[in-house]
Amino acid sequence: MTPAPRFSLGGGALKDAGLSALVALGLFGAMLGLQTEAAPGGLFLVPRPGLLAAAVLAVFVGRLAWLALLSRRPAVGYVANRRLAEGLRRSGRYVAPALLAFAVLLPLLVGRYGIDVGILVLTYVMLGWGLNIVVGLAGLLDLGYVAFYAVGAYSYALLAQTFGLGFWTCLPLAGILAALWGVLLGFPVLRLRGDYLAIVTLAFGEIIRVVLLNSASITGGPNGISGIPRPTLFGLRFSADGGPGTFSGFFGLEYSQTHRVAFLYYVILGLALLTNWVTLRLRRVALGRAWEALREDEVACRSLGINVTVTKLTAFAIGAGFGGLAGAFFATRAAFISPESFTFFESAIVLAIVVLGGLGSQLGVALAALVMIGGLEAFRDLQDYRLLIFGSAMVLTMVLRPRGLVSGRTPSVALGTRREISAELVAEGRG
Amino acid sequence: MAYALQQLINGVTLGMIYGLIAVGYTMVYGIIGMINFAHGDVFMIGAFLSLIALTALSGLGITSVPLALALTLVFAAGIASLYGWTVERLAYRPLRGSFRLAPLISAIGMSIVLQAFAQISQGARVKVIAPQIPGGVQIMNMDGFAVQMTWMQMVIIITTLIVLGIFTWLVTATPLGRSMRACEQDRKMAGLLGIDTDRTISLTFVIGAALAAVAGLLFLLYYGVIDFFIGFIAGVKAFTAAVLGGIGSLPGAVLGGLAIGLIETFWSAYFSVQYKDVAAFSVLIIVLIFMPTGLLGRADVEKV
Numbered sequence: 001m002t003p004a005p006r007f008s009l010g011g012g013a014l015k016d017a018g019l020s021a022l023v024a025l026g027l028f029g030a031m032l033g034l035q036t037e038a039a040p041g042g043l044f045l046v047p048r049p050g051l052l053a054a055a056v057l058a059v060f061v062g063r064l065a066w067l068a069l070l071s072r073r074p075a076v077g078y079v080a081n082r083r084l085a086e087g088l089r090r091s092g093r094y095v096a097p098a099l100l101a102f103a104v105l106l107p108l109l110v111g112r113y114g115i116d117v118g119i120l121v122l123t124y125v126m127l128g129w130g131l132n133i134v135v136g137l138a139g140l141l142d143l144g145y146v147a148f149y150a151v152g153a154y155s156y157a158l159l160a161q162t163f164g165l166g167f168w169t170c171l172p173l174a175g176i177l178a179a180l181w182g183v184l185l186g187f188p189v190l191r192l193r194g195d196y197l198a199i200v201t202l203a204f205g206e207i208i209r210v211v212l213l214n215s216a217s218i219t220g221g222p223n224g225i226s227g228i229p230r231p232t233l234f235g236l237r238f239s240a241d242g243g244p245g246t247f248s249g250f251f252g253l254e255y256s257q258t259h260r261v262a263f264l265y266y267v268i269l270g271l272a273l274l275t276n277w278v279t280l281r282l283r284r285v286a287l288g289r290a291w292e293a294l295r296e297d298e299v300a301c302r303s304l305g306i307n308v309t310v311t312k313l314t315a316f317a318i319g320a321g322f323g324g325l326a327g328a329f330f331a332t333r334a335a336f337i338s339p340e341s342f343t344f345f346e347s348a349i350v351l352a353i354v355v356l357g358g359l360g361s362q363l364g365v366a367l368a369a370l371v372m373i374g375g376l377e378a379f380r381d382l383q384d385y386r387l388l389i390f391g392s393a394m395v396l397t398m399v400l401r402p403r404g405l406v407s408g409r410t411p412s413v414a415l416g417t418r419r420e421i422s423a424e425l426v427a428e429g430r431g
Numbered sequence: 432m433a434y435a436l437q438q439l440i441n442g443v444t445l446g447m448i449y450g451l452i453a454v455g456y457t458m459v460y461g462i463i464g465m466i467n468f469a470h471g472d473v474f475m476i477g478a479f480l481s482l483i484a485l486t487a488l489s490g491l492g493i494t495s496v497p498l499a500l501a502l503t504l505v506f507a508a509g510i511a512s513l514y515g516w517t518v519e520r521l522a523y524r525p526l527r528g529s530f531r532l533a534p535l536i537s538a539i540g541m542s543i544v545l546q547a548f549a550q551i552s553q554g555a556r557v558k559v560i561a562p563q564i565p566g567g568v569q570i571m572n573m574d575g576f577a578v579q580m581t582w583m584q585m586v587i588i589i590t591t592l593i594v595l596g597i598f599t600w601l602v603t604a605t606p607l608g609r610s611m612r613a614c615e616q617d618r619k620m621a622g623l624l625g626i627d628t629d630r631t632i633s634l635t636f637v638i639g640a641a642l643a644a645v646a647g648l649l650f651l652l653y654y655g656v657i658d659f660f661i662g663f664i665a666g667v668k669a670f671t672a673a674v675l676g677g678i679g680s681l682p683g684a685v686l687g688g689l690a691i692g693l694i695e696t697f698w699s700a701y702f703s704v705q706y707k708d709v710a711a712f713s714v715l716i717i718v719l720i721f722m723p724t725g726l727l728g729r730a731d732v733e734k735v
Contacts, residue, residue: 026513030483030506031476031552042561043486141532188720195466196719198535199674202667203712214705344663348539355536384555388547394540399525402533 017063024059028052096363103269107262115261119268119333121373123326126272128353128365130322133279135351136360137288138315139295141198144205145350147185148178148320150212150342152327157225157337158218167231167332171325178324179317186316190309193298205347213339224338228331233263264333271329275322276362282318291315292360349373356397358404367405433573438700439693440570444584444653446692447591451646452669453676453684454598455639461615461679462635463527468538469518471666472545473640476514477647478657479549480507482558485651496563500648504590507648508641514545515640516633524629542662549659557658560651587649594645595685598638602681611635615679668695668708671715677728686726690714 033052034045106118127149134142155174159165165173189200212219219225230238236247238260247263248255282288290311294301302308331337353372357364375393379386397405452474459467484503493499522537567581602608610631613621622628650665651657672691676683691711698710718726 023513023517026510027517028552030480030510031549034483034487036482036486036553036558038556038559042489043482043558045483045486045490135532141535188716191723192719193723195460195464195678196674196723196725198466199670200716200719203671203715206667207709207712210706210709214703344667348543352536352539355532359532384547384551387543388551391540391543391545391547395522395537395544398533398537398540399522402526402529 013064013067016067017060020063021056021060024056025052028055099363099366107258107265112258112261115258115265117374117377119261119265120377121370122265122268122272123330123333124350124353124369124373125366126268126275126326126329127323127350128357128369129272129275129279129362130319130326131350132319132354132357132360132362132365133282133291133322134315134319135354136365137279137283137295138291138312138319140312140315141195142201142316142319143198143344143347143351144185144201144203144208145319145323146342146344146347147201147205147208148182148323149327149330149346150208150339151178151181151320152324153331153337153342154212154219154225154327155324156328156331157228160229161225161227167229167328171328174328175321175325178327179321181324182316182318182320183313185320186313190312202344202347205342205344209339209342212342220338222338222340224336224340225331226336228335228337230260230335231264231267231332238263264329268326268329268333271325275325278318278322279362287311287314352394356394356404358406361404361406364404364406371405433571433576433578434700435697436571437576437578438696440578440580440584442693442696443689444587444692445696446689447588448646448649448653448688449665449669449672449691450685450688451591451594451642451649452665453672453688454595454681455643456670456673457676457678457681457684458611458635458639460673461681462611462618462632463523463534465523465531465534466538466670467523467636467639468535468666469522469541469545470639470643471664471669472542472549472662473511473514473518474643474647474650474665474669475549475657475659475662476545477507477511477640477644478651478661479553479558479647479659480510480644481648481651482560482657485560485563500563500586500652504645504648507644511640511644511647512637515636515643518545518640519633519636524632542666546659546662553659555659557656560655562655563652583653587653590645590649594642598642599681601638607631607634668711671711675715675718675725677725679729680725680727683725683727690726 029052032055033048035048036043037046103118103122107115110118127145131142131145134140134145152174155177156167156170159170159173160167185201185204189197192200213222215221216223232238233247235245236250237245238247239255246255247253247259253259279288283292290301290306293304293306294308294311298308301311330341334341349372353368354365356372357366357368372390372393376386376390379389382389452470455470455473456467459465459470481503484506485499488499488502493502518541522541523534526534526537562583564581564583564586567579567584570578570580572578602611610621610626611634613624613626614628614631618628621631646665650661668691669688672687673684674687675690676685676687694711694714695707699707702710722728
């Protein structure tokens with residue numbers, strides 16, 4: 001690999017940055033420079049030359065800075081990536097337990113808001129781990145994962161409202177129902193590959209959302225379902241009346257809302273860890289190995305006698321099942337659900353978490369969820385700009401680390417010691 | 432009968448718009464095998480650019496509607512091409528040769544960026560524009576039901592046909608089209624034979640974006656209402672159309688667009704408006720079950 005030329009503020013860099021600024025002027029000229037405003041007689045335009053100039057200047061300076069940065073950074077190649085993977089493997093041994101300990105202790109360390117954010121992050125960690133089974137392990141691109149999340153949420157809400165069942169009874173039912181929907185979706189798409197699969201799953205997600213939106217007599221339509229019951233701890237309710245049937249009354253504690261929130265936090269932590277545990281165990285048995293083999297090469301799988309149908313369907317069903325569990329939790333936490341919570345954007349975020357985390361890596365998915373959802377929360381004050389930053393961060397992460405944050409691969413089964421290798425070396429170039 | 436004819440006219444108009452967007456999806460898919468999720472948002476940007484240009488032109492006192500529309504078309508297609516080029520350059524080119532899902536996530540990120548950009552720069556509220564081409568012509572009158580084709584619909588259909596005609600000529604009869612088709616068949620071999628593949632791919636994005644901008648202008652004129660979110664819905668529909676027609680096939684994209692437009696319109700007319708998307712998507716799933724490569728797609732022969 002040739003060393004990058006030293007950076008100098010010479011004609012080359014300036015010309016390059018100037019060209020970028022020119023392109024930016026073309027891009028932003030109309031969109032930023034002219035704002036359409038509604039007026040009684042129709043639309044009129046408000047010129048914003050200052051904003052336009054600032055944006056173009058920002059692009060110019062940004063491009064110069066990028067060029068300067070690029071010339072300093074050694075070209076990231078195969079060797080550097082391997083070193084990185086090695087480093088991550090070493091630290092990975094400590095990062096995972098440290099994260100787990102932090103997650104367990106979190107409710108003691110932070111206040112109400114912190115726990116709420118923790119619940120949100122863990123919900124996405126769980127969704128990420130669930131989708132990881134489908135996309136990361138079995139290599140089936142699913143753009144409609146939110147459908148199963150919705151099925152789980154609505155299953156719990158409807159079962160609880162219609163039959164008065166409690167959260168813990170409904171939780172497995174919601175998971176099973178979502179898994180059934182997974183199989184239902186799985187059947188027609190078995191013959192499809194790659195991107196055809198992607199659009200069908202996307203379509204499926206949209207169908208579920210539109211149906212939820214329009215069957216108002218059952219699902220409440222756009223108004224959603226409210227008053228979904230909260231979970232109990234072995235029958236103890238979390239309410240303020242302080243009777244013997246409540247958590248605070250039973251333990252003789254003063255009632256505090258934090259108890260309920262912390263309890264919810266531990267519920268989702270448990271569910272997420274369950275997902276992780278099941279995934280890790282499944283990777284060891286024949287089924288999990290078949291998933292990974294399927295991801296690497298479907299033709300080879302067929303010729304080796306692996307039942308591709310069963311393998312794909314189980315991946316869909318198990319992934320969907322965990323999505324359903326997360327959905328039921330979402331319903332009970334928010335106590336209110338509506339189709340608005342189950343848009344394609346959610347599917348995209350979960351898929352991004354899986355890919356940004358490094359396909360198939362459990363730790364990577366958790367880290368990516370923490371960074372992305374935590375980041376979205378941290379930038380809440382920026383309102384519209386936060387999506388701009390969020391999207392840019394997605395592009396930038398992919399450009400800099402196309403294999404995700406944790407881009408190492410440890411073989412599930414190996415002769416002798418298991419060694420982690422960089423994902424660049426794995427053939428899974430096509431998904 | 433008359434009612435059905437009317438729906439046919441409406442459906443074809445809508446289908447033409449979908450077809451124009453779908454061509455962009457299918458071209459990019461054919462040449463680099465990725466779903467360009469940001470394409471729908473380039474369409475949305477095209478609609479906004481058209482809105483700005485139309486408003487500016489009327490502010491400048493250009494009253495001739497054909498002239499204003501022609502200038503707007505050129506402007507929107509030109510700037511949207513720049514968007515297409517930039518998106519490819521920033522988000523996809525660095526990922527060429529990377530694994531399959533990386534450009535997809537990058538594209539989703541880019542789609543979010545473009546949506547947020549439009550929302551911030553032009554506001555979140557819907558933009559309404561006065562009808563530019565009012566009136567129409569009555570084709571027939573049957574049992575008191577007048578079948579009407581508005582001038583607007585005619586403009587949409589004729590513009591689309593002209594644009595698609597130019598596009599077909601570009602792909603089949605020019606050196607650029609030849610290198611595009613060569614890259615589609617075998618990018619590595621095309622590179623070895625002296626085709627600048629990076630440039631060809633860039634131009635593919637540019638052409639796709641220009642077509643999407645034309646669709647954006649037509650959408651704006653037809654419905655008169657846009658907001659920053661139209662790109663997603665239209666994008667998903669157009670992508671569905673591209674897959675339905677057989678992704679990678681250019682005539683397939685237009686055929687798929689027409690099919691989706693007709694299904695939606697007829698379903699809305701005879702059954703329920705709410706479920707028109709479900710109808711379109713269900714047809715997609717059913718077609719794919721029986722024809723896994725779409726209507727006009729080639730069967731993928733996998734070599735081992």
